[in-house]
Amino acid sequence: MDHHFVGIPEVTGVPRVAVVIDVMRAFTVAAWAFSRGVERIVLASTESEALALKESHSGWLALKDGAPAAGFDAVNSPGLLRSCDVAGRTLVQKTTAGTVGALAVASAPLVLCASFVVAGPTARFLQTKDSGPVTFVVTGEGGQADEDLACAEYIGQCMAGGDVEAAPYLHRARTSRAAADLAGGLRSGYHPDDVDLCLEIDRFSFAMMARQEESLTVLRPVAVPDIPSSLR
Ligand SMILES: O=C(O)[C@H](CS(=O)(=O)O)OP(=O)(O)O
Numbered sequence: 001m002d003h004h005f006v007g008i009p010e011v012t013g014v015p016r017v018a019v020v021i022d023v024m025r026a027f028t029v030a031a032w033a034f035s036r037g038v039e040r041i042v043l044a045s046t047e048s049e050a051l052a053l054k055e056s057h058s059g060w061l062a063l064k065d066g067a068p069a070a071g072f073d074a075v076n077s078p079g080l081l082r083s084c085d086v087a088g089r090t091l092v093q094k095t096t097a098g099t100v101g102a103l104a105v106a107s108a109p110l111v112l113c114a115s116f117v118v119a120g121p122t123a124r125f126l127q128t129k130d131s132g133p134v135t136f137v138v139t140g141e142g143g144q145a146d147e148d149l150a151c152a153e154y155i156g157q158c159m160a161g162g163d164v165e166a167a168p169y170l171h172r173a174r175t176s177r178a179a180a181d182l183a184g185g186l187r188s189g190y191h192p193d194d195v196d197l198c199l200e201i202d203r204f205s206f207a208m209m210a211r212q213e214e215s216l217t218v219l220r221p222v223a224v225p226d227i228p229s230s231l232r
């Protein structure tokens with residue numbers, strides 16, 4: 001299938017189906033948040049918008065990438081988020097790449113946000129929708145981030161059907177610049193398990209869909225049944 005792979009600066013117009021990829025770390029963090037019971041994630045375009053949304057809605061939490069900061073309840077780290085008590089809460093997320101990419105295509109009729117931890121469910125969801133060609137928004141490094149490209153290509157292959165070996169794609173991500181930066185302590189708000197947690201294939205059984213709800217862009221999990229091995 002003739003999928004498109006674009007960086008955020010190349011997003012023009014409104015794609016019919018967009019899959020926004022951020023492996024390290026926004027959409028690995030989002031998936032962990034849902035697995036911890038977060039009800040929905042509101043994607044904010046700036047840190048000040050994230051704080052304003054939190055302040056104006058009782059019980060909402062705010063998360064941003066980089067170092068911990070006043071007013072924010074969490075950072076963009078799966079290793080740190082996995083022990084946070086967030087069940088039943090609404091989380092406002094603002095990061096450098098992932099949330100920016102999702103907001104760039106927010107008006108598309110179908111928008112999924114993805115990383116390796118939800119790659120298989122994302123591909124199966126698109127298959128059930130008979131989605132046709134997908135625009136993959138490769139959020140890191142202006143569309144060149146190999147961890148995001150590898151994940152996008154893996155999802156594209158899975159959509160085509162058959163058994164797809166994840167190992168080569170995960171290897172590309174493990175040897176990416178982002179993985180080296182994270183492991184080397186160059187990114188703030190970091191847990192030593194972050195790289196490994198970002199490279200767990202299909203850890204979760206849901207896809208993540210972004211929709212417009214009133215004036216907000218809201219990400220929610222969508223359960224996707226596994227395919228019985230007898231039917232694969
Ligand atoms: O927190 C992250 O890993 C990055 C921050 S940066 O791009 O390295 O400054 O944000 P993300 O949007 O999750 O790629």
Ligand SMILES: [Mg+2]
Nearest residue numbers: 024025097140
């Ligand atoms: Mg990233």
